Amino acid sequence: MIELRSDTFTRPGQPMLEAMMTAEVGDDVFGEDPTVIALEEKLATMFGMEAGLFCPSGTMTNQIAIRVHTRPQDDVICDRHAHIYLYEGGGIMANAGASVSLLAGDRGRINAQQVADALKPDDVHAPVSRLVSLENTMNKGGGSIYDFAEIIKIKEVVDKHGLKFHLDGARLFNALVESGDDMKAYGKVFDTISICLSKGLGAPVGSVLIGNKTDIKRARRVRKVFGGGMRQAGFLAAAGLYALDNNIERLKEDHARARAIGKALESCAFVTGIMPIDTNILIFSTDDVPGVLHKLATKGVLGIAFGPNQVRFVTHLDFTDAHLEKLLKILKEV
Numbered sequence: 371m372i373e374l375r376s377d378t379f380t381r382p383g384q385p386m387l388e389a390m391m392t393a394e395v396g397d398d399v400f401g402e403d404p405t406v407i408a409l410e411e412k413l414a415t416m417f418g419m420e421a422g423l424f425c426p427s428g429t430m431t432n433q434i435a436i437r438v439h440t441r442p443q444d445d446v447i448c449d450r451h452a453h454i455y456l457y458e459g460g461g462i463m464a465n466a467g468a469s470v471s472l473l474a475g476d477r478g479r480i481n482a483q484q485v486a487d488a489l490k491p492d493d494v495h496a497p498v499s500r501l502v503s504l505e506n507t508m509n510k511g512g513g514s515i516y517d518f519a520e521i522i523k524i525k526e527v528v529d530k531h532g533l534k535f536h537l538d539g540a541r542l543f544n545a546l547v548e549s550g551d552d553m554k555a556y557g558k559v560f561d562t563i564s565i566c567l568s569k570g571l572g573a574p575v576g577s578v579l580i581g582n583k584t585d586i587k588r589a590r591r592v593r594k595v596f597g598g599g600m601r602q603a604g605f606l607a608a609a610g611l612y613a614l615d616n617n618i619e620r621l622k623e624d625h626a627r628a629r630a631i632g633k634a635l636e637s638c639a640f641v642t643g644i645m646p647i648d649t650n651i652l653i654f655s656t657d658d659v660p661g662v663l664h665k666l667a668t669k670g671v672l673g674i675a676f677g678p679n680q681v682r683f684v685t686h687l688d689f690t691d692a693h694l695e696k697l698l699k700i701l702k703e704v
């Protein structure tokens with residue numbers, strides 16, 4: 371099977387498994403797992419931030435951040451297609467008791483003017499504007515990348531109005547290897563950043579939330595009440611450390627393969643449009659999503675429906691040049 375449904379389908383290879391099996395571990399709820407501590411410190415240091423918190427999923431790191439930054443009756447500002455809103459089960463409301471202002475961004479990227487326009491008046495009728503959350507790369511936007519200059523402009527609005535600033539960076543490294551932007555500059559701008567190890571980086575499980583010591587201390591308490599305190603989690607953190615050491619630069623290969631697929635799709639009769647391909651996510655339109663997905667599946671190619679007229683492919687560590695060659699042949703036959 372050619373697996374293109376998501377970059378979460380990767381399985382750890384032998385060297386990653388070895389790193390996991392030989393990890394030094396302890397009870398992380400007691401703060402005594404040296405491998406978890408090493409992973410949290412490594413990511414925090416990479417971004418010039420003070421502390422990190424290892425969690426089972428990206429949903430949990432995002433939801434913890436929202437809970438840490440807001441109180442009930444507060445308002446979160448994000449794009450209408452943001453993962454934190456669309457794919458986290460209503461957690462903004464359920465976990466934080468907050469409301470949300472949804473903006474219509476450009477392929478999921480909102481701008482400073484939109485944020486300024488979404489601010490609520492200081493009036494008892496309105497929720498309290500508290501948190502701005504961005505997503506980079508933007509999943510629903512087809513893996514689109516934020517222009518860092520725009521992030522700085524949004525940060526000016528955030529600071530002017532005393533708001534908090536979170537980044538859902540599930541695929542932040544996909545953005546950084548393309549843009550060449552500075553990790554430490556990101557660390558300076560955001561209060562918290564959530565990073566997935568289980569997407570393009572290829573670890574089986576895990577995400578890390580980074581921020582300052584005060585926020586991460588509070589986040590640790592929220593993680594406990596969400597049931598995310600794990601014991602000998604170092605076995606999993608070791609996979610994350612291995613991924614950070616070995617799998618960042620190679621993300622560019624995934625992007626190149628996504629572009630190659632995009633080029634082939636241009637001459638497919640069933641394709642009515644293709645979103646620009648900035649990273650490892652490729653979204654194309656077609657009039658018959660179930661039909662196309664079925665036809666592809668019979669030939670061993672798996673993608674997912676991404677809206678009524680759209681199909682999503684995601685390239686990853688386990689999608690090789692051999693798979694690409696085979697796929698290009700199949701696309702000619704469909």
Ligand SMILES: *Cc1c(COP(=O)(O)O)cnc(C)c1O
Binds near residue numbers: 427430505538568569
């Ligand atoms: C995958 C993803 C997450 C986290 O998802 P989990 O499956 O909970 O790890 C968060 N944000 C974005 C943009 C994602 O694509």
